Amino acid sequence: MAEKLLTQRNAWDRVLSSLKKRSLWMLHYCTGCGAIELPPTMTARYDMERFGIMPMVTPRQADILLITGYLSVKTLKRVILIYEQMQSPKYVVGFGSCTINGGMYWNSYSTIKSLDQYLPVELFLAGCMPRPEAIIAGFNALMDKIDQGKANSWEDYYKNYEFYRKNQQHAFGDIETHHDIPSDGAYFGILEADK
Amino acid sequence: MNKPTLDRANVLARPPAAVGKPRSAADLLSAMADELGIKTFFQKAPRRIEGTVAPELLHSFAANLRNRLGVEHLSAISCVDWIDQGQFELVYHFWSYRDSTLMSAKVRIDRATAQMDTITDLWQPASFFERDIHEMFGVYFRGNGDLEKYILSDWNGPPPMRKDFVSRDFAHEHFQFKTYDVPWDERIQGGYYGSRNGEEKKNG
C-alpha cells in the first residue's frame, strides 16, 4: 500500500516517520557547479550531520539525490540510471534556478531546462548556487515534509511513468535501464494503492 | 616505481636549444626569419609575437620551432570560424620558457574542406586540442589517431561551435520551458515569455 493518505495516519505511522526523518543519506555525487557548497555544508562549520544527514557513496544506500545546478543531457542519462537504482522512498532535491527553468544556461544546447519533466522533484532550493545555510534550511523543510508524511513524490515516478519516460526519450533517445519500473511498482505494492 | 611510458619514443624530451640566455623578441623575429624562413611574424605586444603561416608549412614550422629555437610549450590551439570569408582560422599558441614569449601562428584553412595536418606526433598536448576542434568545428586533422567524440559523445547534431548553429533556437525547439500561464504574468510582460535579449518573440 502506498504511503497512506494523510488522514489515515495512526500513531504508529507518526512515530515511524518522526524517527525516519532523523536519518537521511545523501548521494555523494556532484552533478553540477552547486556541489562546491556541499563540502562546507558537510564539514565543521555548518555540519549537516547534526540532522543525521550523511553523504553515502552508492545509489543503493542513498535516500536523497542532489541535482546541484544545471544538468547536461549526458549527465541526465547517468542520473536516470542512478535514480532508478535508488531504493524508495527517495527524494530528489534540485539546487538553484538551473533545475527550475534553465537558469543561467537557458540558451544552452546541451543542458535540460526544467528538471521536473524528467524526475519527480521533492524540493527546489533557490540561489544561483544555494548557500550552505539555504541547503540546511532546505533539508529541514524536507525533514518536516517527511515527518508529516507528505514527502511522497517518489510514487509519482511509478504512477505516471509514461510521462517521464516520454520526456527522457525525447532528451536522449531510448536507453534500457536495469529496472522495469511498472513491474517494480506492482511488485512492491505502490501502484494498486489508489485503485 | 611505476614509471609510465609514452608509446611514442621519438619525441625529444628537452631540446638542447631550450636552455640558454633569454632572447629578446627582435632576436626571435630575426632567428625565425633566417633559420625557419618565416618572415610574416611581427611583435604585437610585450612578450607577444604573431604571424601567419601557410597550412602546409605549419608542421615543419612546429618541428623547427621545437628543435631549432627550443620552444617547449604548446599552450593552446584555438579555432575561429570566419563564416563571412568561408574560412577557419587555426591559431597555434607556442610559449617559449627560455625567452618568456608567446608565438601565435595563424593558419587559414578553407571552411568547406576543413582539413589540416596534425602535430600530435611532435606536441602531445595537441591531441586534446585537435580532438576538441574536431568535435566543435568539424575540422579533420590528417594523421591524428583518436578523433572520436570525447566531450559531445551523446550529441548527434551538427558541430555546435560553428557560426551557422544558433544555440538559442536549438534550446527553444529541443527543450520545453515551464510556461507560467498565470494571469498577472501576461499583463506585466505583454504576453512575452522567453529570453530578454531584445527580440520580441511570442513563445508558442
Place this chain on the structure above:
Amino acid sequence: MNAGVGLIVWIILYPLVAFSLGVLLGGYGRKFTARVQRRVGPSWIQPFYDVIKLMGKRTNISHGYMHDVSIILLLGGTVMTLYFVPVPGYHFFGQFGDFIVVMYLILIPSLGMALGVGQTANPNGSIGISRALQMLAGYELTFMLAFIGLAMKHHTTSMYDVILAQQTGGIATWSIVTDPLLGIAALFALQGMLNEKPFEVIMAPHEIATGPMTEMGGKYLGMMFIQHLILLVMELTFFINLFLGGALNWFEYIIKLFAVFTVVLSVNAVYGRFRTDTALRFFWKLPLPLAALGVLGIQFLAK
C-alpha cells in the same frame, strides 16, 4: 525450571541488549570523531534512527536467492556467536564458551557476506571481499596468537577461566599487565577487526565505493548495520575478557567498553588508511612478532 525460563528470556533479551549497547557505542563513536573534527556530530542514538529508516524502506532490490539467504547467515551467525561470549551476570553458555569455538563461529558472518556479495556481481564488492579475506591473514592471525599465549599461560582455552584467572588479584593480574606484549599486539588486531583506519581497507569508499556494501540497500543494509553494531560490541568484549579481566558487574563492563573504543577511535580519527599490502605488511612487521615474542616469553619464563 526457572533456569530454563531464565535461559529462554536471556536468549531473547541478550541480542537486544547487545544491539542497544552497539547503538550507544556507534553514536558515541560518531560524536567522538565529530568532536575531533571540530563538529557537533549526530545524536547519541543515530545508528538507531539509521536502522529504523533502512528497515522502513519500501523497495528492496534483491539479487537472487543467495543474496537473501546470505544476509540471514550474516546476522544469524553473529547473534549465535554472541551467546558464547561470557558477559557479567550471564552464566548459561558463557561458561562453556571455548575461544576456539568462538573464533570458528565468527567466520560464519564473513562467509555469509562473501556469498551475498558474490551474488550481487558488483566488481567493487568482489574487490572488497578479496581484501577482507586478505586482511584475515593479518589481524585474525595476530589475535589468535595473542590468545594462544594466554591459553598456554592459564592452561585453558575457555574465556571464562581466563577471566577468573585475571580476577584473582585486581588490576595486577590483568593480562594486559602481566603480558603486555600480547596486549599491545591484540590492540593492533582489534583495530583491524573493527575495520577502523588505518586498517580500513575493506570498505574504502574512495577506492572501491564501500566494497561489499555497494549493492546492499534497504532492509539488506539494515540487517548489515545491525550485524555491524553487534559485532562491534562482541569484538570489544573479546578484548575486555581476555586482557582487561572481564567485568564483575554491568557498570564496570560498560565503562571498559567505552574506554577501549575510545582508544580505537582516537587512532581512527587522525590516520589515513593503508593500502591493502601495506596494511598486511604492517601486521607482519610489528604486531605479529610482538605476539610471537609474548608467546615465547610465556613458554620459557613463566615455568
Place this chain on the structure above:
Amino acid sequence: MDSLITANDGRDIMPGARALENREYNLFIGPNHPGIEGNFALKLTLEGDTIVKAKTEAGFLHRGFEKLMEERLFMQNIAIVARICVPDPDPNEENYARAVEAIAGIEVPRRAQFIRVLVLELSRMASHLFTFGGHGGTIGLYTMPNWTVSDRDRILDLFEELTGARVYHLYNIPGGVRRDLPQGFENRVKEVLFFIEDRLKEYDELFFNNRVLLERSVGVGVLPQDRALEWGATGANLRAAGFAYDVRKDDPYEVYGELEFEIPTATDSDCYSRLIVRRRELEQSIRIIRQILDKMPPGPVWNKQPNPLKWRVPAGDAYVRTESSKGEYAYYMVSDGGVRPYRVHVRGASVTHGVHILENMLRGARIEDASQIMFSLDACPPEVDR
C-alpha cells in the same frame, strides 16, 4: 603455443591448460564516485589491483560556454564567465577582463590592479585549502577536509564582504573592479592571514607529516621529469617536477612584476611533492597579500565604460594567460568590432592534467592510488568540458 605447465625437462604436462587470457577486467570509476573530483569518469582496465589501461571520460559538465559567450553582450558575459571553473573562479574573471582591456586598450587604474591581485591570491589560497582537504579525503583522513574546508570558509567570508557572494564574485569587470574595499577590510584580511598561518602548523602535524600519508603518497604517481614539459604540465605539477616556471613570473600581469615572492619547487615529482609545492605556494600567497595591503595606493577603482548595452569593442584578438591554482589558465578572445565577442577560447589548466597526463600516469598505478593521483594533479573537470 607456450604451454602453461611444463615439467622440469620442458615437457608440456597439461597441454590443454592455457594462460588465463582474460585476467583483466574493467572497472568504471564512474561519474558517481567519491574518489573523483567533480563529475568525471575513469574507465579502467585492471589486472588484479594494478591498472593496465585508463581512459578518461569527460563531457558531463559541458554547457557550451564558448557558444553562450558568443550570444551575450560583453558586459553580460561577466556573469557567466566565473562559472567555468568552480573551485577557483577568479582567474576566469581576470582573464576575461584583461582580454577585453587588451583588445580595446582600456587603461586600468593602479588601485584596481592591486585589488585584483589581492582577490586572485585569496582565491588561490581558498582553492589550495580545498585541494588539501580533497587529498586528505582520498586517503581516508576525514579530519583534514573538515579542518581545511571550514578554514577556507573564513576566506569566503572575506569574499562575501568584498563582493557580496561566497564563490562567484563577478567583481573583476573590464576596466577595473566593481567597488572599493569596505571600511577596515585590510585589518580583517590580516586577521585571516594570521589565522591561516597558525592553522598551517596544525596541518603539518595532522597531515603533511602524517606517517600514513608519507607511506601512501611518496613515490606514488610519478610524473617523469623528462616527460613533464613535453606532456604540457603547467602550474604546481610542473614545479613539482623541478621546473621553476610560473606565469606570474614569466609573463607578469597586473602588479606581479613589482612584488617579491619565490616559486617553490620540488624534485621527485610524486603525489607528496605536488602537495608540498602547493603548501609552500599558500605561504607565498600570504606573503604577496601582505605586500599588496602595504603598498595599496589610493585612487579610483573603475575606468567607467560607455553604456554597456551599446558598447562596441574594436576588432582585434588577444591571448591572455593567468596562473590559477590548477596551472596555466588562458583565454583567446577575438572581437570583430561588434557588440558581442566573436570567439572566446577557454584554455583550462586541466585540459592537459586531467586528460592525457592522468591517463599516462594511471597506467601501472594501483587501484587504491587512482583517486589520489587525480587529486594530486588537481584536475578540475569543468575546465576540461567548458
